[in-house]
Amino acid sequence: MRAMVYRGPYKIRVEEKDIPPIEHPNDAIVRVTTAAICGSDLHLFHGMMPDTRVGMTFGHEFVGVVEQVGSSVQNLKPGDRVMVPFNVYCGTCYFCARGLYSNCHNVNANATAVGGIYGYSHTCGGYDGGQAEYVRVPFADIGPSIIPEWMDEEDAVLLTDALATGYFGAQLGDIVEGDTVVVFGAGPVGLFAAKSAWLMGAGRVIVIDHLEYRLEKARTFAHAETYNFAEYDDIVVEMKKATDYLGADVVIDAVGAEADGNFLQHVTTAKLKLQGGSPIALNWAIDAVRKGGTVSVVGAYGPMFSAVKFGDALNKGLTLRMNQAPVKRQWPRLFEHIRNGYLKPSDIVTHRIPLEHIAEGYHIFSAKLDNCIKPLIIPGAN
Amino acid sequence: MPYTANKPSRARSSDELRAAIPGWGADLDPKDRPSVPKEQFDPGLNGARWDFPERQPEKWPRERSIEHKFLTPVFGTSAPPRGVSGVIRKYSYKKYSEGRAAHWLLLLAADRVDAWEQHLASFGSLSPDNPITETGVLSEFSRHGITSRFGKKRADLNHQWIDPILVGGPWLIAGGLGFAAVRRLARLHRT
Structure with a gap:
């Protein structure tokens, strides 16, 4: 064969x-x-x-x-x-x-x-x-x-x-009616997670990526508001502004191990293989979600350690939920x-x-x- | 604003959203979702007719995590360990648990050794490795390599230049070393 x-x-x-x-x-x-x-x-x-x-x-x-x-x-x-x-x-x-x-x-x-x-x-x-x-x-x-x-x-x-994982990712967010849901990554899983967030009653769905053609798809396919993080100095601050400084109720990491947005993190992971995954999107998720909120992780990471901002997650009282679907x-x-x-x-x-x-x-x-x-x-x- | 008790919201009303977005609220009840609750104990859930599965025959000593009590009843049979990389892999599985960085670092090292073992072996075969066709890089010409990248505010352009060095660099070095070795042998032969 x-x-x-x-x-x-x-x-x-x-x-x-x-x-x-x-x-x-x-x-x-x-x-x-x-x-x-x-x-x-x-x-x-x-x-x-x-x-x-x-x-x-x-x-x-x-x-x-x-x-x-x-x-x-x-x-x-x-x-x-x-x-x-x-x-x-x-x-x-x-x-x-x-x-x-x-x-x-x-x-x-x-x-x-x-x-x-x-x-x-x-x-x-x-x-x-x-x-x-x-x-x-x-x-x-x-x-x-x-x-x-x-x-x-x-x-x-x-x-x-892809669809099952995106849908599962939205469930991990424990979305309730009216929640603001931010999805990092406008690839297939992110698009399906955004679409699924509406099924679960989200009040706003915001998708973040750096590829304009994918953000366009997020707007048309998933009815989402979109942000190109490459256009902003600090996407976390933009998310705070977009939510009147509260932060999102739920953030879904649909990026995983090869996240872009920080040269050092990306290179040490994707090129030099010194981390199990580039934690850029995950760290942005931890910082963009509101205190007491939920971060859902369905982006794939390897078994090695990654430089995750765990202290912020602790101090904000976050719920971190994740699994393969x-x-x-x-x-x-x-x-x-x-x-x-x-x-x-x-x-x-x-x-x-x-x-x-x-x-x-x-x-x-x-x-x-x-x-x-x-x-x-x-x-x-x- | 989060500085007072009420939740700030720029969201449209549920009625507006229901009218605008197909399926909005179809899974509104958080308790009525397929993965809620996370664990749903039901030993008959999957219709299996076994408590413990019949064992798959072990055709070669199958490496396994030392965090397992025994070899799992079913396992993959792709690419058994071989060569120097196989020795490294077997050592890593035998010696270190998944909790040890050494386990994963040795496996990553074995992956790199494996690739070079197989590249070298391919040159003695009828299908030698070809980094041009195997990287798919020719699609740069047929799939808009330039217009897909430039003028698009892509964040990944700051590191994409590293890829050709990572992929092509070792081949150029190996080619150079090979050429130098052949030239040296030729000189020795002449003298």
């Missing part, structure tokens, strides 16, 4: 690999029909995530058709069209039994501090991902769902991570919202790239060329 393969920092290519075999009785092999590149894939691409090995196939956002199932699989059969959450999870460990699918204890031998994620380094379990023609899906009876007939394939692929828990409600026309996830897709050209797709997304917001990967396309 053809598969994207990591070759070292900033380098990937497409190679022939063996079609993955069934390794466990509850495995399925899925033929991928659409995948996506996630902003967090760029942390792998840039060599930031420890134990990212040459030869691994990335990709934790994908949908496809079941090709083969293991002997114990009962809920799927070959030919089923499925969407697969980015979480690999068993369904029965201490954490899964409590709905914390992203924190499963039975699928990641390499680390206890993070669950299993497709194509996301050995730190997240060492599973090959879906930027390929075929992918192994463990616990096929637990994670995947059959894509409803009425659902568009591109909407389905965005439900496997337990994706499937969000699906029933998100299906309703899509059917009701409240959400149209595929509106943020800007690029559809054949698998054979995936290296260019990563560069376009990484360097923010061509007004790229969300690139999809199409195996088998020319």
Whole structure:
């Protein structure tokens, strides 16, 4: 089969690999029909995530058709069209039994501090991902769902991570009617978090980024007020002014490990790998939220330490909430919202790239060329 | 103003927002949201038919965190450890917990060693690494590399110049060292 393969920092290519075999009785092999590149894939691409090995196939956002199932699989059969959450999870460990699918204890031998994620380094379990023609899906009876007939394939692929994560991020904010919600980051997760904040009754939604074309999308897609932090000397002060010096009730960090806005922080993290993540957006979130407010973190950070302004969080009495999204828990409600026309996830897709050209797709997304917001990967396309 | 008791608000009224924004308030009740409460204990929640999953066969000694009691029943099988980088990885897993910086720093070091081991190995294969095609940098010409960047007030331009040095620098150094070595060998051969 053809598969994207990591070759070292900033380098990937497409190679022939063996079609993955069934390794466990509850495995399925899925033929991928659409995948996506996630902003967090760029942390792998840039060599930031420890134990990212040459030869691994990335990709934790994908949908496809079941090709083969293991002997114990009962809920799927070959030919089923499925969407697969980015979480690999068993369904029965201490954490899964409590709905914390992203924190499963039975699928990641390499680390206890993070669950299993497709194509996301050995730190997240060492599973090959879906930027390929075929992918192994463990616990096929637990994670995947059959894509409803009425659902568009591109909407389905965005439900496997970006939309579910953005929606989850808004929930972590404990938004109540009339709240002012600030979202750092106008990438896919930030756009979906902003959109979701309205569903939860926000009174104002403000999105902050430095890419004007993404802020434009935040205004049109997510009905948000926007600020380009590169135009201001101090975005925290601007947020205080914008809220009559109270601060936002809720701030969502949808940026994560490669945040821009401070040269030293960015370089020590993204270039020199001396921190687990650039804490610029997180520190701005801590400073921009009001005392007693809530900071929700769904931007991805690595396992190493980061220079977070924890003292401000303490002294302001903040609630800090965060996790990788337990994706499937969000699906029933998100299906309703899509059917009701409240959400149209595929509106943020800007690029559809054949698998054979995936290296260019990563560069376009990484360097923010061509007004790229969300690139999809199409195996088998020319 | 926060200096008095009432909350300042520039928000539109709920009725205005409901009229203007599709779905506004559809999840208004904080208690009626999919991830509330955070933990929802229900061992039958996922429809699994096992208490503990059947074990996946271990086809090679699988490295694992020492914070695990045993190898997890299911695990990934991508890219088993190999070469010098594999030795570093195995040592890191065997010696240090996830709580130790040494664990992660050794794994990051192994990643860099792995990349160079595999680059060198690729030159002895029919598919040598090509940093031009593998970085996707040619899309700079087809996807508006210049107009996407300049005149846009982008905050990332102050560090993007570092990337070509980080990526291309080691290749140039390795190429230079290789050229010098070949030239030296050629001189020795002549004398």
